Amino acid sequence: MIKIAIYGKGGIGKSTIAANLSAALAADGRRVLQIGCDPKHDSTRLLLAGRTVVTALDYMRQTVPAEQSLNDLLHTGYGGVVCAEAGGPEPGVGCAGRGILSTFALFERLGLNTEDFDVVLYDVLGDVVCGGFAVPLRKGFADAVVVVTSEEFMAIYAANNILKGVHNFDGDGPRLAGILLNSRGIDEDPRPVERFAQAVAAPIIGRIPRSDRFRQAEKTHRTVVAAYPDTPEADLFYDLARRLAQNPVRVPARPLDDGLLEQIVLGGDGSTVIEDAAVSSSAFPIDQDAPAPLDVIAQGGGTAALLSKSMLFREPLHGCAFTGAISMTTQVRGAVTVAHGPRSCSHIALRTILAGGILTRRHGGDIMPRQLAPALVCSDMNEETAVYGGGDRLRQTLKRVLAESPSAVFVVNSCPPGVIGDDLAAIIRDVTGDFPGVPILPITADGNIRGDFMQGVLNACTEGAEALIDPALSPEGDRVNVLAEKNIANNAESNFRMVADLLACLGITVNCRFVRDTTVADLKNFGKARLNLLAYDDHFGRVLRDFFLDRFGSAFAAHPFPVGFFESARWLTDIAAHFGKTGAAEQLIADHRQRxxxxxxxxxxxxxxxxxxxxxxxxxxxxxxxxxxxxxxxxxxxxxxxxxxxxxxxxxxxxxxxxxxxxxxxxxxxxxxxxxxxxxxxxxxxxxxxxxxxxxxxxxxxxxxxxxxxxxxxxxxxxxxxxxxxxxxxxxxxxx
CATH class of the missing domain: 3.40.50.1980 (Nitrogenase molybdenum iron protein domain)
Structure with missing residues (x-):
């Protein structure tokens, strides 16, 4: 038995070659299983007389697990070849690589036994750098790899990339059976492929010429082997089938670096790439406003103002940006947070928020509905949405939430939609027209891909501020804003009350808590405060302060929430001076000094x-x-x-x-x-x-x-x- 994976650049003719190879193997009396691993799901079309079959991924989507059967996925075609197609999402959505992983897991769960066949052939999309499409290279799957290429440089470039992937899986022994040249035409020069094969020390195991018989056979939904069995074209596949079925010699994958590849294949010295790069650099100058590399940020670059300490100093990340963002957005009364991701991610975030609420209740008897019962709704992603994209599920969730007329909706991504690239902005645009009065705000998180818990907190604060605060408002009255409270601290509420009581003694009121137990209206009215008070002068507090100074020109008190007599006296004195209430502060400090x-x-x-x-x-x-x-x-x-x-x-x-x-x-x-x-x-x-x-x-x-x-x-x-x-x-x- 042998398992063969056929890789190559998209459009290079892999499916035609795979189908003809399977037909030739069957004609030689072999029991063959061909699995198409391409979202186009056209690998087995010529073996099935053009018949369209249900793909594994569509089957998973349409059929509940209890009713799934392997027989629904395996289809017998020409010469008794058993055919299966993985399928995949529409272009631009979801994750086809995840689909390949899901397909192989489904086959395993339903009991597919590859030992029942003499040859298993995987037809794999090969120009996508993705772990999902590398599944056939893993241990237990393909033990021989054939790389298809044409004479064109980009096809050879893709072939070289495929060799890099094969090389990464060569730990259990070499698996490269060779290179198959599928010629673009009789006038094409095969020497670039020959030079490439020589450079990587891989044999050219076959040369498929350009022939009109392939086109004529495809018109009748058949392979050349089936339509024209006694032709030189068919003989090429009979010969290739016999050599591959007889346990061919396999060599290590030895990919080239890109510069050497061009020099060998094009026969030049690599200067073309260098010259092109120089032209590109002069024609398209570096964006001066682009984010600086992290090494620059660590030395004081401007974008450091938006990074958590762990991100800034490349420390181990503590917690998840998804949970950090949700811990902030759920503090806004009347708003709803839509967690776009699997239910388990929302559960973990919910447990973190609940823990803070329970501690607060135990410590001071405070009950905060936003911590004990946060307004959190999950889009409930699963494996299906990871493959096909979570856009539809998120749209449905948003419409359901918006029908309840919340004051705002925050959308926070966990890891899976971030990995597959769900376009939150586009999805939000789709539903905004039906609910024009409700702001829908995407918060950058992508689970922990974008950073740790504190990075999620920072993103929620800064992006929420940009979207909700009215910059046209001017200060009025003796008001302050409170920023950077610790929402999961067990004494956050009692500390706020202590601060509010001290301020009240000076006739000062709190305008907005940013962001704890607040409303969308409070956030919009942020600019009505004359002074802003940090709860903590730690990295988070300083980053938030600098953001508001830069973006809104906000005035800040010199010191954070005070602890102890000295800090409290200094804090009150500074605030009183700002509001012209020095006399009241002095009397208050004197009373506390005696105590x-x-x-x-x-x-x-x-x-x-x-x-x-x-x-x-x-x-x-x-x-x-x-x-x-x-x-x-x-x-x-x-x-x-x-x-x-x-x-x-x-x-x-x-x-x-x-x-x-x-x-x-x-x-x-x-x-x-x-x-x-x-x-x-x-x-x-x-x-x-x-x-x-x-x-x-x-x-x-x-x-x-x-x-x-x-x-x-x-x-x-x-x-x-x-x-x-x-x-x-x-x-x-x-x-x-």
């Missing part, structure tokens, strides 16, 4: 002189240091771990403690052994430490306001009163 002093006086006797070590992902720990220093503690070491959210360590206490960035767990263990602090503070307290030590957690998102540090200091005082080691651990076991 803070009273609280620290009660804590100081329990904490003074205690030695503290801090290990944190957070790059701004001044609120912890302020509390520790005000309580009389000694800060022995601060280790700053690498973090997906930030990379800029800053402190106003420079010189008062030892700090090390890029900290590791190994360094932490060594420092604990050397320093032996009274108290270790970490974001996550490790389960096993080299010494027994009092340890407490640092929240990744601390509580804001004047008392943010004091609340933790109370925990430290209580913790340090307890024995460093539980007493029961010292109990001796009772004698037996």
């Amino acid at each position: 803070y002093r009273e609280q620290m006086d009660r804590l100081r006797p329990h904490l003074t002189g205690r030695r503290l070590m801090i290990v944190s992902y957070i790059h701004d720990v001044d609120w912890i240091l302020e509390t520790a220093f005000d309580a009389g503690m000694h800060v022995e070491k601060v280790g700053i771990l690498d973090y997906t959210q930030d990379h800029l360590f800053r402190t106003r206490y420079e010189g008062r403690f030892v700090v090390q960035t890029g900290y590791t767990a190994e360094q932490r263990d060594q420092d604990l052994t050397d320093i032996r602090p009274d108290l270790l503070l970490c974001n996550y307290v490790p389960g096993a430490l080299p010494i027994t030590v009092h340890a407490d957690g640092i929240p990744l998102c601390p509580d804001v306001g004047f008392g943010g540090g004091v609340a933790l200091a109370r925990r430290w005082a209580t913790l340090l009163k307890a024995p460093i080691r539980e007493g029961w651990r010292d109990d001796a076991p009772e004698a037996a």
Whole structure:
């Protein structure tokens, strides 16, 4: 038995050659199975007298799995050749390569046994660089590869690319049976093919001349072997069939690089390509506004403003841009997010959002419908839509959602539609005319292809801002916007209330939360605020701030949400100065100063002189240091771990403690052994430490306001009163 894959450039005549080869093999008494692996599904047409048969992919689309049968897909043609066609989507939609994968999986599931045949022949579209079309090259499928080419350079170029694919699968031994020359005409020069074959050390196993008999046979929907069995053309296929069926010698695939290929095939020195490239460069200058390469971005290129930290520094990606985008769009009340992708992707995103909502409810008793019941609808892609394209399914989903008259619809792609290239803009244009009053906004995500969770958050924020904010509005009244809150933090709502209460004491109201628990109207009215407040001055917050400065000229407060007394007093003073409310701020700060002093006086006797070590992902720990220093503690070491959210360590206490960035767990263990602090503070307290030590957690998102540090200091005082080691651990076991 032998399995043969026939590859070659589209339109080179593979299907005609494959059908004639199968007919010749059958005429020689071989049991033959021919599988067409081309969306045109015309590979077996000449074997089936021109009859159109259902393709495997159409069959999967039309027939439920419980009713599928292999007999519906296998069709007997000339000479008893068993024929099957994979099929594929219409040009420009879906993924034909995925279709080939699905076809082979279907055949396997339905029990196709290739061992029942003497020869299995795969007719494969060969000028597409796609893993799906490489399926016949994988282990267990074709064990001999025939590459069809003509004398034309582009056909040979495609043949060379095919050899590159064959080379990638040569690990289990060589499989290239040779090159088959399908001539374009009697006057064509075969020497380019001969030079190419010699250069790649592959035999030319056949030469098919240009003949009118092929055209005449095709008019009657037959092969030359069937229509003209006693002709030289048929004899060529009889001879080729005998040689291929008798376990031919196979050689390694040795593809050429493009420059050498042109030099050998065209017989030149490669200067043509160089000259053409020079002409192209001068005729079409580089777009100065095009995105810079990542190496330039990392050095401060302009497009860095739109990249998450993990993307910017090429770190391992944390989470998925699809989920990140949805975590933002579902915060808009009255809007609906359409997740274009498989149901499982939406489920994962939903679980992430629900987790944030549950934590918020547990922490402060808050119930946010947008987190516990987000307005999220899935287009429910499956294997069929991955092959044929998800456009129809997305259109249907959008029309169903738009019929409910939402205030806006966000469309977010997961990986599969991003991979197959569903055109969101075109699909949205198709449905917009029927629902002119509802904005439909595509958000760049493509699952995790475009980046990590934070990249999805950034894309949703910036693209949503561009689409919804009215740039013509001017500030009015004492209003502020709040930006860059952490929607999945368990204290996001309580932190906002604390900030809103402090602002209310100055007579300032919140105009828009960008983007948390907001509305489309709030977003449109973003420009009515006189000042914008960042919740966090981390990488995300800074990128968002720079975007609004550049795009809308928005004014920002100098500091993010404050934690601890110093930051809160500074924050209020700056905001009050902007709004002309300095007197009210001074009185408010004075009231809190008295309360803070009273609280620290009660804590100081329990904490003074205690030695503290801090290990944190957070790059701004001044609120912890302020509390520790005000309580009389000694800060022995601060280790700053690498973090997906930030990379800029800053402190106003420079010189008062030892700090090390890029900290590791190994360094932490060594420092604990050397320093032996009274108290270790970490974001996550490790389960096993080299010494027994009092340890407490640092929240990744601390509580804001004047008392943010004091609340933790109370925990430290209580913790340090307890024995460093539980007493029961010292109990001796009772004698037996």
